[in-house]
Amino acid sequence: MPLPLYLLAVAVFAMGTSEFMLAGLVPDIASDLDVSVGTAGTLTSAFAAGMIVGAPLVAALARDWPVRGSLLAFVATFAAAHAVGAVTTSFPVLFASRVVAALANAGFLAVALTAAAALVPPDRKGRALAVLLSGTTVATVAGVPAGAALGALSGWRATFWAVAVLCLPAALGVVRGLPARLADADTAGRPALRAELAQLKRPRLALVMLLGALVNAATFASFTFLAPVVTDTAGLDDLWIPAALVLFGAGSFLGVTLAGRLSDRRPHLVVAVGGPSALIGWPALALLADRPPALLALVFVLGALSFALGGTLITRVLYEAAGAPTMAGSYATAALNAGAAVGPLAAGATLGGPAGELGPLWTSAFLVLVTLLVAYPLRAALTGGRADEALR
Numbered sequence: 001m002p003l004p005l006y007l008l009a010v011a012v013f014a015m016g017t018s019e020f021m022l023a024g025l026v027p028d029i030a031s032d033l034d035v036s037v038g039t040a041g042t043l044t045s046a047f048a049a050g051m052i053v054g055a056p057l058v059a060a061l062a063r064d065w066p067v068r069g070s071l072l073a074f075v076a077t078f079a080a081a082h083a084v085g086a087v088t089t090s091f092p093v094l095f096a097s098r099v100v101a102a103l104a105n106a107g108f109l110a111v112a113l114t115a116a117a118a119l120v121p122p123d124r125k126g127r128a129l130a131v132l133l134s135g136t137t138v139a140t141v142a143g144v145p146a147g148a149a150l151g152a153l154s155g156w157r158a159t160f161w162a163v164a165v166l167c168l169p170a171a172l173g174v175v176r177g178l179p180a181r182l183a184d185a186d187t188a189g190r191p192a193l194r195a196e197l198a199q200l201k202r203p204r205l206a207l208v209m210l211l212g213a214l215v216n217a218a219t220f221a222s223f224t225f226l227a228p229v230v231t232d233t234a235g236l237d238d239l240w241i242p243a244a245l246v247l248f249g250a251g252s253f254l255g256v257t258l259a260g261r262l263s264d265r266r267p268h269l270v271v272a273v274g275g276p277s278a279l280i281g282w283p284a285l286a287l288l289a290d291r292p293p294a295l296l297a298l299v300f301v302l303g304a305l306s307f308a309l310g311g312t313l314i315t316r317v318l319y320e321a322a323g324a325p326t327m328a329g330s331y332a333t334a335a336l337n338a339g340a341a342v343g344p345l346a347a348g349a350t351l352g353g354p355a356g357e358l359g360p361l362w363t364s365a366f367l368v369l370v371t372l373l374v375a376y377p378l379r380a381a382l383t384g385g386r387a388d389e390a391l392r
Contacts, residue, residue, distance in 0.1 A: 004115075005116055005120075005128055005131045005132060006131060007173040007174065008071075008112045008115070008116060008132055008135070008174075009131055009132055009134050009135035009138075010135060010169065010170050010173045011071070011075055011108065011112070011135070011167075011170035011171075011173060011174060012108075012109070012112065012132055012135030012139075013135035013138050013139050013143060013166075013170070014075075014078075014135075014139075014143075014163065014166040014167050014169075014170040015078060015105045015108060015109070015135075015139075015170075016135055016138075016139030016143065017139040017143030017147060017163055017166065018047075018078070018082065018101060018105070018163045019047060019105065019139075019340075020139060020143075020223070020245075021143070021147040021148070021151075021159055021163070022040075022041075022043055022044050022047075022224065024145070024147065024148025024151060024152075024226075024227055024241045024242060024245055025147070025148065025151045025156040025159060026040045026041055026043075026224065026225070026227060027040075027227055027228065028151055028152075028155065028156045029043070029094075029156050032155075032156065033089070033090075033091045033094065035091050037225075037228065037351065038348040038349075038351050038352070039091070040091075041224050041225060041344050041347075041348045042095070042344070042345070042348065043094065043095060043098050044220060044224045044340065044344045045340075045341045045342075045344045045345050046095050046098045046099050046102070047098045047099070047101065047102040047105075047340070048102070048220070048337040048338070048339075048340035048341035048344075049099065049102070049337075049341045050098065050099040050100070050101070050102025050103045050105075050106060051102045051103075051105060051106040051109075051333060051334070051337035051340070051341075052106075052334045052337045052338050052341060053103070053106075054102060054103035054104075054105075054106030054107060055106040055107075055109070055110045055329075055330035055331075055333035055334040055337070056110075056327065056330040056331070056334055058074075058103060058106055058107030058110060058330075059107065059110040059111065059326065059327055059329065059330035060193060060327065060330075062107060062110075062111060063193065063326040063327070067111060067115055068174060068175070070107070070111050071108055071111060071112065071174045072171055072174050072175060074104045074105070074107045074108035074111070075104070075108065075167050075170055075171045075174060076167075076171065077100065077101075077103075077104035078101050078104040078105060078108070078167055079163075079164045079167035079168070079171075080164075081097045081098075081100040081101035081104065082097070082101060082160050082161070082163045082164040082167075083160075083161070083164045084097045084100075085097040085098065085101070085160045086157045086158075086160035086161045086164065087157075102337075106330070106333055106334075106337070109329065109333045110327075110329040110330035110333050111329065112132060112329065113132065113318065113328070113329025113330075113332055113333065115329075116128045116131070116132045116329075127260050127261070131260075134253065134256065134257070138249070138253065139249070142246075142249070143166075145242035145243070145245040145246040145249065146162075146242070147159040147162060147163070148227075148241050148242040148245055149239070149242045150162060152238050152239060152241070152242070191323065191324065191325070193327075195323070195324075196323070196324035196325070196326060196327040197324075197327065199321050199323050199324040199327070199331075200331065202320065204320050205317065205320040205321055205331070207374075208313055208316040208317050208320055208335075209317055209331060209332075209334075209335035210335070210374065211313050211371055211374060211375055212310060212313035212314055212316075212317060212332070212335040212336050212339065213335045213336065213338040213339040213342070214339060214367055214368075214370055214371040214374070215306065215309045215310050215313060215339065215367075215368070215371055216310055216335075216336045216337070216338075216339030216340050216343065217338075217339035217340070217342045217343035217346070217367050218278070218282070218306065218339070218343060218363075218364040218365075218367035218368045218371070219306040219307075219310060219339070219340075219343065219364070220339065220340045220343035220344055220347075221343035221344060221346060221347035221360045221363040221364045221367060222282065222285075222302075222347065222360045222361050222363070222364045223248065224343070224344040224347065224348075224360070225344070225347055225348070225351070225357065225360040226241070226244060226245070226248070226299070227241045228357040229289050229295070229357050229358065229360075229361070230244045230295070232356075232357050233289040233290050233295075233357055233358060234289055234290060234291070234292045234295050235290070235292075236292055240292075243296070244295070244296060244299050247296055247299045247300040247303065248299045248300065248302070248303035249303065250300060250303070251299070251300040251301060251302065251303025251304035251305075251307070252303040252304065252306065252307035253307075254303075254304045255274075255303065255304035255305060255306065255307040255308035255309075255311070256307045256308065256310075256311040258304075258308060259307070259308040259309075259311040259312045259315075260311065260315075262312070267312045267313075267315065267316055270308055270309065270312040271309065271312065271313075271375060274305045274308050274309045274312075275309065275368065275371060275372050275375065276372065277301075277305050278302065278305040278306065278309065278368045279365065279368045279369055279372060281298060281301055281302045281305060282302065282361055282362070282364040282365035282368060283361075283362070283365045284298060285298040285299070285302060285361050286355075286358045286361035286362055286365070289358060289361065310336060313335075314332045314335070314336060317331055317332040317335060318332055343363070343364075343367065346363050346367075347359060347360030347363045347364075348360075350362065350363055
């Protein structure tokens, strides 16, 4: 894989740390800003909503901009938004800062995904995506748990400052590591924006985007509210929250790595095995969450399954949106973050119900079930073949 892919992954690591870090900070933010845990959880949805709107919007605006300059501007805006979030005492301002950060993240990821696909041969998009997403999974392994530990020791604001500082080496990597004209050439033969947007009418593309959104909704439904499960249901100390996040992140790294080797040629295998396994895993976690060894083991397994499924489906989006070379990355980003917005909202609504803090786990199980019900009759579309012409 080309070196620029790994440099892009460094920036994705910084941004992924921010996107996932609230899983360990929600209770402290709620207490500090005098809002409910469910309300604090909407910060994850705010970030995801900014990603949904921002990915296609910013990608459309930036399609004629120099790639390296665009990526650098997005990183700088992202850092500034976190500095504002770190000093505010107002929940609405914090909420707004998350939306701005999400817009910057969306622009960066949309451009980076498209650039990553352009850096490799057409049949290696899955491998390239796995490298890029490794920044996200390493964030869950190292960045998010470190942020949770820093938050536990020094307060959640310290974590926001840390993310802002983390953007500096990410920006340096973009400036020094990427060619000035990366992916800027050959604009003459590029489809018009209208033609790229018309790709969204293709049923096969719409299907894989829907499935990606559902899988990510299931992932974020539980991940956002994992901290109360660790401390309240399992009865573990607050410092076990980073440990649980490390296990989830380690599993996600394993899942996205393995899926990256299969998603180009055998995506149906990942879905056929990973989908039913996740459908069993989420209810098992809900039933065994009061047993710490089982909780921690299942967190690892479900991290692997969730990211294997999500990584495979985002790869299919890039394949199916091949006719939209500058917008494909934004379609994948919007689809996955639609799930990241809906999942925490649905899960948060269950916290006051009979299941309490286990409600999000049951929500994840339900969302995986819906995913499989949608995917099964149309499973031929996941192979990238022509078996299901009705989807064309």
